[in-house]
Amino acid sequence: MLRRLAHSAVRLPALAQQRTTLQWVAGIRTTSARLAGGFIHVESPENSVHDTFTFDAESEKEIAFTLAKYPDTKQGKQSAIMPLLWIVQQQLDKAHATIKYKQADENATPFPKSQGGGGWVPLAAMHAIADRLGCSHMDVYEVATFFTMYNRNKLGKFHIQLCATTPCMVCGAYDIMHTIESHLGIHVGETSKCGTWTLTEVECLGACVNAPMIQINDMFFEDLTPENTVKLLDDLAAGREVVVGPQNGRKHSLGPMGRTSLTEPPSGPYCRDLSSLKSS
């Protein structure tokens, strides 16, 4: 019952309010409500069984590199389903190049290309992957539906993944969620009408020290408050520059005292010096 309602909620926004109430009554949050999409393909103009999908030149290069890693057998090639799904998601992350950002830490690794967080895998792409790897369509659907990393429905330009696992929740993740929901007019699992935003709730993204946090496409925005969240969203929508990382000026995940340990460069791991051994 609950799951069925949750399913329909994704498709029929009119039911969204009812869903929330019911969820509150039952006190249960189901997995699928947090995902952008249920476990059954829903035919829509942007994601149809009749579509075709072509890999672009960049993806083809990645695919060739990936396939070289696996044996050239039926089973071996099937191992490439997961990387290929991810390559498709990277190809369809169109927003990445348009985001103007600077890293809170100047020395942090830059993102020259999309990591896939804002992309999605249309059904046509799953079929293209199955045909490329010589496995059945169902084999790809099974993998794509198993992992929450793969988004099977078209997302907004910005995909907000809000962490609501215990540390973030304790630090006010639900305040952030309500801020986003009221600011953008969408609920968890929904895409805004303008097609700019999609909000999903996810499990721990590993930035617990800087909780609460959200991930927008590939970028982490940490140490959020309702105020700086609203500013962040407005900046992104307006195409202004945003700061990736902690939003309160914190460096890395340092505490208020600054760095108190690990002040020296770490020594390398112990390794036997084999060349010094006598060859007896």
Next chain:
Amino acid sequence: MAGSSTGALALRNVAQKSIPFSSSMVETKQRVLSLHRDFLRCVPWIKRSYKVPMSEEKMRTLLTAAFKEKAAENDIHQINRLVVKGRMELEETMMMWKGDSHVISWLEEADAKRTAAMKSKKNEFLDKFFNGL
């Protein structure tokens, strides 16, 4: 075929088996079978002696049919009576107390009766068929 020896055997049987009454159905069955067997054994001898214009095969069939006609009989006294009569018939035949025409006409009548029975049986099949049985 060893006609004379079967004939001798039959005569011996006629002499030895002429105490016909049996007290139980089990015993009756043995007696009837024995009588039937004796008739069948005598067929070559009868054919030769009475100049019967039929194949031995057919004679056996007719004799068997005469037995089968009474197969439904389950009254022990009736069966005893029939066995006695059968023994007497066999004895009369074997002793040449009958004339050729007696034996031949009995067989021919039996044949005609059997053909008629076969015919009526066919109608029976059709009757059953038309009635859906």
Next chain:
Amino acid sequence: MKGARILKRASRRLSSSLTVDKATRAVAPIGADGLAVLPHSLPVLNGAKLPAVREGAQMIEVTVDGHAIQIESGSSILQAIESVGINVPRFCFHERLSVAGNCRMCLVEIEKSPKPVASCAMPTMPGMKIFTNSPMVKKAREGVMEFLLANHPLDCPICDQGGECDLQDQAMLFGSDRSRYYEVKRAVEDKNLGPLVKTVMTRCIHCTRCVRFSQEVAGVNMLGTVGRGNAMEIGTYVGMALNSEMSGNVVDLCPVGALTSKPNAFTARAWEYRSTSSIDVLDGCCPSIKVDNRGGEVMRVQPRTNEDVNEEWISDKTRYAVDGLKRQRLDVPLLRGADGLLAPVDWKTALQILADKLRALRGDQIGAFAGPLVEVEALVALKDLFNSLGSTATFPPTALSADLRASYTLNSTIAGIELCDALLLVGTNPRTEAPLLNTRIRKMVRHYDLPVGLVGSAVDLTYEYSHLGTTAAALSSLLTPSSPFASVLSAAKNPAIVVGTAALLREDGGAIASLVRQVAKASGAKGFSVLHAAAAAVGALDVGFVPGPSAAAPSRLKLAYLLGHDDLPAASLPEDAFVVYQGHHGGAGAQMADLVLPGAAYTEKSATYVNTEGRVQRTAKAVDPPGAAREDWKIVVGLALLAGKPLPYESLGALRERMASLAPFLAAADGEAVAPSSAEIAAAALGAPSAGQPSDAPLGVALSNFYMSDPVSKASPTMAKCVQAFGTRA
């Protein structure tokens, strides 16, 4: 005391309903505590075939509940337990599917193992001590059952599986009487798997038998598990129908009511059926079936295990075409009146009119034609009648030579196809003509990479094969040893060649047959096999229901007797010919007939059929023929009586004696009497002289429509829905 005995008997009955094959497996009785009670001496497997020990297999000793047994190394624990006759509850495990190990119902205790282990997936080790009735096992089963039932709806009263449900039975035997789960149960959206399989996915316990069946046996990878954890569902993800000719078997496989039969939904409960063991005649393999009827109406058909023919599968046509037995039936004799319309007459009139016609005509003016579903009894009676009327013009649906049995049967046998190491298919699509043979071939391709070559139209056989060409020229090229598939064939130790009737029944069939013989000789094959799509074909050839040397062409006939034959074009007969149709369905044959004699269908008579491999089997009568319809041989015998040519048999027994005098092997219709032809006989069949050159026309397939190939399936609304959903599969 008496009550206890009844209880014990009831539980024994319950437990015996759990076994897959009662005949081959003894069942340990269940004690008062619900656990298996093992006898002090191990049960003898009465008349059962013990699994053959493979050549060179290593035997190890394990102990089951204190009894030491020898078992082949590598066997699973479950096999070891079953070999002593103890039943292990299971949902996901199935003998003919791969091991999944995900239902956990088959947990047993192993000495020194801290946890119970899933016996279906765990191999035996030497000296292993297995306990199947310890407290730990009992608790484990209860726990598993509690989890399975946590999300299972309590809708047994409205569930079609109720009464024959593994979950129901095993919950009664092994489950606890209460649950600790008070939360909301999970609900899952139902899937549309097409016109045959109804889904109630909320009932699904995720055993994945259906998924494994469709991938491994049916060869259509359409079902899968989507999502994960509590949200996992079985489905096709994109909402496709389960597009397979074997899809109905998932209904049997499903241990719960998640997949049930759509045509039979809400029609009857399992305990209302009366079952009859019979065989199916809608394809040439004649699989073993169980005909379930209720109140004189055939409700459903299920497969019976028969290792030699159908293992335990049947095709969708076999299973679901039976609703055609209730529609378009001929139930009263019909005569075409002066107004050109067929009007009912009584049997007497009908047969008398026909008998008068037969009396008035010469032997060369009459001809008899038999259709695909006609049994041997009716064929023999009709042949005898027409021969006594001076007609040798009896036409079977095939035009093969009846001289040598090896030249028209499937010599390799259906089960024997698993012994070949290279296979050549000529002018056939086994997927439609013999779905059960096709699953065997698929099994061999899957497990042993059997090389398969096909000459004929390129069709989807569910496995990989090399397409050698569409015309007979491809056969000629196989005679040159350099061609790739010719070298595969000649390298094989036991190659098999299967020829479809579509190739042999053409104008140039003789030439194609001789080409096939040459290929067989060149490759060292022991003969070649003919695949018949019709159940009547081999029987007709066995009793010599073939055109005699003086057979008149149909265009010269004054009277044509169509025995269940619907495919004779009306134009091939002269305008004034009197056409008699004897059969059970009003199809094309009845439409062109002047006189219609209603016969009985295969579920309504005890009739002998010979399948494509020459296996003689009998159907059993499950229900009565409708209305005034009669068994076919009786109609012919009655007609013969009225026509003044009485046949020498008026009972089924006498008729079968006559059959046995024509072909002695027809006497033993126990379904066992089939053996592959000896190498010499098969080789003799290869010696026939060659006849002309084959034409360039591409080789076709025997069935233009899998779902509607005979009078029964043509009348079936379910088959019509299948054609709508899946096409003709041609």
